[in-house]
Amino acid sequence: MAKGVGITLKNVAITFDSHCVVAGANLDIAKGEFVCLLGPSGCGKSTLLNVIAGFVPATGVVTAGGHQVKGPGVDRGIVFQSSEALFPWLTVRENVEYGARIRKVPARERQAAALEYLAMVGLSHAADKLPSQLSGGMRQRAQIARVLANEPSVILMDEPFGALDAQTREILQREVARIWRATGTTIVFVTHDISEAVLLADRVVTMTAGPRATIKNIVRVDMEHPRDLASPRALEIEKALREDISAEVGRTLRAQGLISENVA
Numbered sequence: 001m002a003k004g005v006g007i008t009l010k011n012v013a014i015t016f017d018s019h020c021v022v023a024g025a026n027l028d029i030a031k032g033e034f035v036c037l038l039g040p041s042g043c044g045k046s047t048l049l050n051v052i053a054g055f056v057p058a059t060g061v062v063t064a065g066g067h068q069v070k071g072p073g074v075d076r077g078i079v080f081q082s083s084e085a086l087f088p089w090l091t092v093r094e095n096v097e098y099g100a101r102i103r104k105v106p107a108r109e110r111q112a113a114a115l116e117y118l119a120m121v122g123l124s125h126a127a128d129k130l131p132s133q134l135s136g137g138m139r140q141r142a143q144i145a146r147v148l149a150n151e152p153s154v155i156l157m158d159e160p161f162g163a164l165d166a167q168t169r170e171i172l173q174r175e176v177a178r179i180w181r182a183t184g185t186t187i188v189f190v191t192h193d194i195s196e197a198v199l200l201a202d203r204v205v206t207m208t209a210g211p212r213a214t215i216k217n218i219v220r221v222d223m224e225h226p227r228d229l230a231s232p233r234a235l236e237i238e239k240a241l242r243e244d245i246s247a248e249v250g251r252t253l254r255a256q257g258l259i260s261e262n263v264a
């Protein structure tokens with residue numbers, strides 16, 4: 001992992017119309033680190049990611065690369081779950097070139113760069129297709145290439161594979177791990193999927209159930225890549241995470257009166 005400043009959250013709180021979603025989150029993410037955010041549904045994972053992206057305001061301090069986050073920036077790329085994030089009227093190559101076009105990079109240079117990033121995600125053959133002509137997995141590859149083409153120091157991924165079938169998801173998870181190792185980018189990855197977190201993360205950050213959610217635990221995944229999810233260490237980490245999340249889900253359901261106080 002590259003040493004240096006990645007992302008810091010200091011006492012970050014997020015409130016919508018006097019409803020406090022996240023209360024006092026503190027976290028230091030090193031440059032080049034892969035961190036997964038895991039937590040019960042609705043606890044505020046996506047919202048926290050959007051705060052780092054600069055889309056959602058918060059109190060407290062958020063920094064990326066040593067600079068305070070005050071809005072969106074090309075230093076932070078975001079990959080969404082929805083493949084509708086691609087511009088449907090542009091080809092895959094044009095989508096990947098888009099950021100460079102806005103920055104007025106000369107056509108030849110940006111085309112060459114786009115083809116390089118499309119090759120990195122295994123999509124060279126689809127460069128001239130429209131997003132509507134691609135499968136869900138190919139669209140997510142295109143989104144990743146588009147983000148990589150802006151050479152961000154941070155990539156924020158919001159359940160990027162949540163809508164894909166299990167086989168495609170597994171292939172893309174391995175691809176992301178490979179690209180992360182090759183580029184040394186800092187990645188913050190929101191997921192519901194405990195196995196996905198164990199497969200990918202240096203550290204898994206679990207959150208308490210909302211409202212007023214906060215960071216519950218930080219679990220280091222001390223395993224080499226590529227990881228074997230059937231190994232005893234992976235199963236042990238997965239079990240600890242599952243217990244952590246189940247306790248939070250149980251707390252929410254009890255608070256809502258949906259299960260009795262006696263259910264663990």
Ligand SMILES: Nc1ncnc2c1ncn2[C@@H]1O[C@H](COP(=O)(O)OP(=O)(O)OP(=O)(O)O)[C@@H](O)[C@H]1O
Pocket residue numbers: 016021039040041042043044045046047048192210
């Ligand atoms: N723009 C907004 N205005 C008002 N409330 C919002 C807004 N964005 C998010 N919320 C609320 O913040 C809470 C957290 O939502 P968020 O989508 O961040 O949770 P999550 O942990 O990512 O959920 P899931 O795992 O189900 O995707 C929810 O109660 C949601 O309704």
